[in-house]
Amino acid sequence: MKVLGADIGFGYTKATDGKQHQIFKSIVGEANESQFGESLLPGQPLFPRHLIINGQSVFVGELAETQSRGRGFTLDQTQFLTQYKKTLALAALAPFVDSGDPIRLVAGLPISYFRKHKDALTTLLQNRHPVTVVKPGSGEREEKVIYVERVRVIPQPFGSMFNLMLNDVGKPASQRFVSEKIGIIDIGFRTADYTISDKTRYSERGSQSSDSGISVAYTAIANALLEKSGINVELYRLYDGISKGSIKIKGKRYDLNAISQAAFGQLASRIAQEVNRLWADDWDIDAIVITGGGGAALAPFLTPLLEGEVLPVPADQDARLNNVMGYWKYGMNLWGA
Ligand SMILES: Nc1ncnc2c1ncn2[C@@H]1O[C@H](COP(=O)(O)OP(=O)(O)OP(=O)(O)O)[C@@H](O)[C@H]1O
Ligand SMILES: [Mg+2]
Incomplete structure (x- = not known):
C-alpha cells in the first residue's frame, strides 16, 4: 500500500x-x-x-x-x-x-x-x-x-495547512499550526480559496471560494496585448512572458512590466477586500498564510493590504506544490505505518 x-x-x-x-x-x-x-x-x-x-x-x-x-x-x-x-x-x-x-x-x-x-x-x-x-x-x-x-x-487550502503542520511521516511538527487560529489564502489559476483552521478545525464561517484566481490578472494582460498586437494569447501561454517582463508576438517584443504590475495590484486589492470582509469577526486570527502558485506571485502586492500577521512565503519552493505536499502528509497521518 x-x-x-x-x-x-x-x-x-x-x-x-x-x-x-x-x-x-x-x-x-x-x-x-x-x-x-x-x-x-x-x-x-x-x-x-x-x-x-x-x-x-x-x-x-x-x-x-x-x-x-x-x-x-x-x-x-x-x-x-x-x-x-x-x-x-x-x-x-x-x-x-x-x-x-x-x-x-x-x-x-x-x-x-x-x-x-x-x-x-x-x-x-x-x-x-x-x-x-x-x-x-x-x-x-x-x-x-x-x-x-x-x-x-x-x-484545497487545508493541503497547505497540513504541509506546514505535519512532517514527512505525517506527525505534527509545528505546534503553532496545531494550537493557533490560522487563516489560509490559496490563490490558484482560476480560484481563490479562503479558509480558517482554528486549532486544526475547519471554520465554515471563515471559509469561502471566489473567482479571484490569477487568471483575472492574466485576462487583463491578455486584453491589453490583444489591443496592441491583434493576437489573442491563450491565458495558459502567458506565464513565461509575465515572469520575464516581455513577450514576443510575430517577431515583435511587447513590454509587460507596467501592465502586469497594474493587473496584479488590482487583483490583490480585490482579494484583500474579500478576505478582510470575510474575516471581519475573526479578529483573533494568529497568522495568515498566502499559498498557491498565484499566491506567490501576488504576495508582495497582497501582504501590505491584509489585516494581520502574514507569514512569509518561502521563496525557494514552488508554491504550486504546497497543497499536494500537504495532501500526501495528511495521507501519511491517516494511513502511514
Ligand atoms: N514555475 C511556474 N510555472 C508556471 N506558473 C507558475 C510558476 N510558479 C508560479 N506560477 C503561478 O502559479 C499559477 C498556478 O498556480 P496553482 O498551480 O496553484 O493553480 P491551480 O491549483 O492549478 O489553480 P486552481 O487552484 O484555481 O484550480 C500560475 O498561473 C502562475 O501564475
Ligand atoms: Mg489550486
Missing part, C-alpha cells in the same frame, strides 16, 4: 508520493501518432505525457498544448470534473504506481464545490483503472492497472 497526493488544479496538475513529484499543465488533447515519434529534440519530460485510457489515446500537459489539434482546457468546475479530472489524475499518478498495487489517495476540491463534488470525485477515482502508458523517448508501451483503493477529499 502506497500513499499518494494529487492536486488537480485548473492551471496545473500535481502529484507526489513523498519522494518524487510531477507537475504539468491541466490540458488534455488528442494524441497524434507523429511519424517522428516524440523525440526530435533532447530534453524529454521525465514522466509520460501520452496515455491510452478506455481506448482513447491522449496527450496531457505541455505535450497536449504544443502537439494536439483538439485540445481541452476549461475554467468551468462541473465540466472540469466530468471531462478532464480522471484523465489528469491518472496521468499524474501513473509514474508513482506499481501495476495492481493498492494506493490510497488524498485529493482536494475548492471550498465552494467541496460538498457538491466530494462524493462524485471519490467515485470517479476510487477504482481499478487499466491504462496504457507510452514512455517518453522510446515510445515503449506499458500496460498498468492503477488501483486506487481509497480516496480522501479535503478542502
Whole structure:
C-alpha cells in the first residue's frame, strides 16, 4: 500500500508520493501518432505525457498544448470534473504506481464545490483503472492497472495547512499550526480559496471560494496585448512572458512590466477586500498564510493590504506544490505505518 497526493488544479496538475513529484499543465488533447515519434529534440519530460485510457489515446500537459489539434482546457468546475479530472489524475499518478498495487489517495476540491463534488470525485477515482502508458523517448508501451483503493477529499487550502503542520511521516511538527487560529489564502489559476483552521478545525464561517484566481490578472494582460498586437494569447501561454517582463508576438517584443504590475495590484486589492470582509469577526486570527502558485506571485502586492500577521512565503519552493505536499502528509497521518 502506497500513499499518494494529487492536486488537480485548473492551471496545473500535481502529484507526489513523498519522494518524487510531477507537475504539468491541466490540458488534455488528442494524441497524434507523429511519424517522428516524440523525440526530435533532447530534453524529454521525465514522466509520460501520452496515455491510452478506455481506448482513447491522449496527450496531457505541455505535450497536449504544443502537439494536439483538439485540445481541452476549461475554467468551468462541473465540466472540469466530468471531462478532464480522471484523465489528469491518472496521468499524474501513473509514474508513482506499481501495476495492481493498492494506493490510497488524498485529493482536494475548492471550498465552494467541496460538498457538491466530494462524493462524485471519490467515485470517479476510487477504482481499478487499466491504462496504457507510452514512455517518453522510446515510445515503449506499458500496460498498468492503477488501483486506487481509497480516496480522501479535503478542502484545497487545508493541503497547505497540513504541509506546514505535519512532517514527512505525517506527525505534527509545528505546534503553532496545531494550537493557533490560522487563516489560509490559496490563490490558484482560476480560484481563490479562503479558509480558517482554528486549532486544526475547519471554520465554515471563515471559509469561502471566489473567482479571484490569477487568471483575472492574466485576462487583463491578455486584453491589453490583444489591443496592441491583434493576437489573442491563450491565458495558459502567458506565464513565461509575465515572469520575464516581455513577450514576443510575430517577431515583435511587447513590454509587460507596467501592465502586469497594474493587473496584479488590482487583483490583490480585490482579494484583500474579500478576505478582510470575510474575516471581519475573526479578529483573533494568529497568522495568515498566502499559498498557491498565484499566491506567490501576488504576495508582495497582497501582504501590505491584509489585516494581520502574514507569514512569509518561502521563496525557494514552488508554491504550486504546497497543497499536494500537504495532501500526501495528511495521507501519511491517516494511513502511514
Ligand atoms: N514555475 C511556474 N510555472 C508556471 N506558473 C507558475 C510558476 N510558479 C508560479 N506560477 C503561478 O502559479 C499559477 C498556478 O498556480 P496553482 O498551480 O496553484 O493553480 P491551480 O491549483 O492549478 O489553480 P486552481 O487552484 O484555481 O484550480 C500560475 O498561473 C502562475 O501564475
Ligand atoms: Mg489550486
